[in-house]
Amino acid sequence: MRNLKFTNAQKGIILDNSNFTRITDVEVYHIGYEAVHFRDGTSYSSIENSRIHNTGKTGAGFGEGVYVGSAEGASYNQNTHYNTIRNVIFGPNITAEHIDIKERSMGTLVENCIFYGEGISGANYADSFIDVKGNGAIIRNNTAYQNGNSIIVDAFQLHEIVPGWGIDNEFSNNTLYLTDPSAYVIGAYNNASGAAHQNTRSPAGNMYRGNVTLTY
Numbered sequence: 001m002r003n004l005k006f007t008n009a010q011k012g013i014i015l016d017n018s019n020f021t022r023i024t025d026v027e028v029y030h031i032g033y034e035a036v037h038f039r040d041g042t043s044y045s046s047i048e049n050s051r052i053h054n055t056g057k058t059g060a061g062f063g064e065g066v067y068v069g070s071a072e073g074a075s076y077n078q079n080t081h082y083n084t085i086r087n088v089i090f091g092p093n094i095t096a097e098h099i100d101i102k103e104r105s106m107g108t109l110v111e112n113c114i115f116y117g118e119g120i121s122g123a124n125y126a127d128s129f130i131d132v133k134g135n136g137a138i139i140r141n142n143t144a145y146q147n148g149n150s151i152i153v154d155a156f157q158l159h160e161i162v163p164g165w166g167i168d169n170e171f172s173n174n175t176l177y178l179t180d181p182s183a184y185v186i187g188a189y190n191n192a193s194g195a196a197h198q199n200t201r202s203p204a205g206n207m208y209r210g211n212v213t214l215t216y
Contacts, residue, residue, distance in 0.1 A: 001013070001021070001022070001023045001024070001026065002022075002023070002024045002025045002026065003025045003026070004025075004026045004027075005026065005027045005028075005029075006026065006027070006028045006029075006031070006035075007027075007028070007029050007030045007031070008030050008031075009031055009032065010031070010032040010033055010058065011031060011032065011033050011034055011035075011037065012028040012031045012034065012035040012036055012037075012052075012055075013026070013028060013035070013036045013037070013047075014036075014037045014039055015037065015038050015039060015042040015045055016039050016040040016041075016042065016076075017040050017041045017042060017077070018042045018045060019041075019042065019043050019044050019045060020044045020045060021042070021045040021046075022045065022046050022048070023036070023045075023046065023047040023048070023050065024046075024047070024048045024049050024050065025048075025049050025050060026047070026050045026051075027050065027051045027052075028050070028051075028052045028053075028055075029051075029052070029053045029054045029055075030054045030057060031054070031055045031056075031057060031063070032056075032057050032058035032059060033055070033056065033058065033059050033062040033063060033064075034055060034062060034063060034064040034065070034066075034067045034096070035052045035055050035063075035064070035065050035066065035094075036052065036065065036066045036067070037064075037066075037067045038066070038067070038068045038069065038080050038083045039067075039069070039070060039076055039080065040070070040076040040077050040080075041076070041077035041079055041080060042080050042083065043079070043080055043081040043082055043083065044081070044082050044083070045083050045084075046083065046084035046085070046086065047066065047084075047085055047086075047088060048084070048085075048086045048087050048088070049086075049087045049088075050087075050088050050089075051088070051089045052065045052066070052088060052089070052090050052091075052094065052098075053089075053090070053091055053092055053093055053094065054092075054093045054094075054119075055093070055094045055095055055096070056094070056095030056096055056121065056123075060095035060096065060121040060123040060124075060126075061095070061096055061121070061123035061124025061125075061126060062096060062124065063094060063095035063096045063121075063126075064094070064096045064097050064098070064099070064100045064126075065088075065090045065091075065094045065096075065097070065098040065099060066085050066088070066098070066099045066100075067099075067100050067102070068080055068083055068099070068100065068101045068102060068105050068108050068134070069101065069102030069103070069104060069105035069134065070102055071102055071103070071161075072103055072104075072161060072162055078102065078103070078104035078105070079104060079105075079106075080102075080104075080105045081105060081106040081107050082106065082107040082108070082109075083105075083107075083108050083109070084108075084109045084110075084111075085099060085108070085109070085110045085111075085113060086109070086110075086111050086112055086113070087111075087112045087113065088113045088114075089113070089114045089116075090113060090114065090115045090116065090129075091115060091116030091117065091118060091119060092116045092117075092118040092119050092147075093118060093119035094119055094120065095119055095120065095121040095123065095126065096120070096121070096123065096124065096126035097120070097126050097128055097129065097130060097131045098113075098115050098120075098129045098130060099129070099130045099131070100130075100131050100133075101130070101131065101132045101133060101134045101137055102133050102134060102161075103133040103134060103161040103162040103165045103166070104134065104162065104165060105133075105134035105135075105137075106134055106135050106136050107135075107136045107137070107138075108132075108134060108136075108137045108138075109137070109138045110130065110137070110138070110139045110140070110142060111138070111139075111140050111141050111142065112141050112142065113142045113143075114142070114143050114144070114145075115129045115130075115142065115143070115144035115145065116145050116147060117129065117144065117145055117146045117147050117149040117152050118147050118148075118149055119149075120149055120151050120152055121151065122151040126151075127151050127152055127153045127154070127157075128152060128153065128154045128155060128156060128157040128187070129144050129152070129155050129156060130155075130156045130157070131156075131157045131158075131159065132156070132157065132158050132159070132166065132169050132192075132194070133158075133159045133160070133161045133162075133165060133166050133192075134165060134166070134169075135164075135165055135166070135167050135168050135169070136168050136169065137169040137170070138169075138170050138172075139156060139169070139170065139171045139172075139174065140170070140171070140172045140173050140174065141172075141173050141174065142174045142175075143174070143175045143176075143177075144174070144175075144176050144177065144178075145177045146176075146177060146178045146179045146180060146183060147177075147179065148179050148180075150180055152178075152180070152183055153183055153184070153187065154183065154184045154185070154186060154187035154209075155174075155176045155178060155183065155184070155185050155186070155201075156171055156174075156185065156186045156187070156194075157186075157187050157188075157189065158186070158187070158188040158189065158192035158193065158194050158210065158211075158212075159189050159190060159192050160189070160190035160191045160192045163191075166188075166190070166191070166192030166193070167191070167192060167193045168193065168194075169192075169193070169194040169195070170194065170195050170196075170197070171185075171186055171194055171195070171196050171197070171199055172196070172197040172198055172199065173197070173198050173199065174199045174200075175199075175200050175201075175202075176199065176200070176201040176202070177201070177202055178201050178202075178203075178205060179203075180205070181203065181204065181205030181206065182205065182206060183205065183206060184206040184207065184208060184209050185199050185201050185206070185207050185208060186199075186207070186208050186209075186210075186212050187208075187209050187210055188208075188209065188210030188211045188212050189210055191211070192210065192211065193210075193211040193212070193213070194211070194212050194213070195212070195213045195214075195215050196208060196212050196213070196214055196215070197214070197215045197216070
């Protein structure tokens with residue numbers, strides 16, 4: 001799937017049980033809920049070289065940029081593994097998390113993306129660029145701009161929704177421009193955990209809280 005625009009729909013692109021699918025050079029915008037959803041067992045698929053903005057037009061708490069997997073209790077196959085989000089520009093006006101990686105999703109790769117924080121709404125607990133509830137995610141070489149949005153409390157968050165999930169995630173070489181010094185680069189909650197390597201923020205301010213291990 002390439003060189004397409006998706007707009008004025010309740011949802012943008014949904015992949016159900018769609019393995020090894022490549023989405024490239026698309027724009028998804030003015031969407032009621034989430035823009036792109038890797039759902040129902042979709043694995044080894046990717047979105048690259050694309051732009052996502054203006055989501056959550058009819059439900060701010062459901063306006064994710066890219067949604068990986070499904071919440072616990074959903075009727076879909078939650079085993080959405082080893083999907084890639086690369087070279088995607090997120091924002092402005094994405095009302096929920098730019099990327100939400102759900103429990104029971106493994107090995108999601110997010111790299112070389114740009115996040116613009118204007119529009120993150122706080123609805124349905126949306127207060128970060130990326131929320132990781134799965135295992136083994138790699139978040140690297142991304143750049144994020146808070147742009148004065150005080151709703152953002154952590155650039156990246158880790159949550160344990162299901163015991164044994166939300167662990168072994170890695171964050172490296174990310175650059176965060178967080179206008180609020182009280183915002184954290186990574187916040188790990190409950191028993192969630194992650195490793196951090198050479199992430200930088202400007203201006204100076206809070207870096208890590210919770211179970212985040214620094215690696216050198």
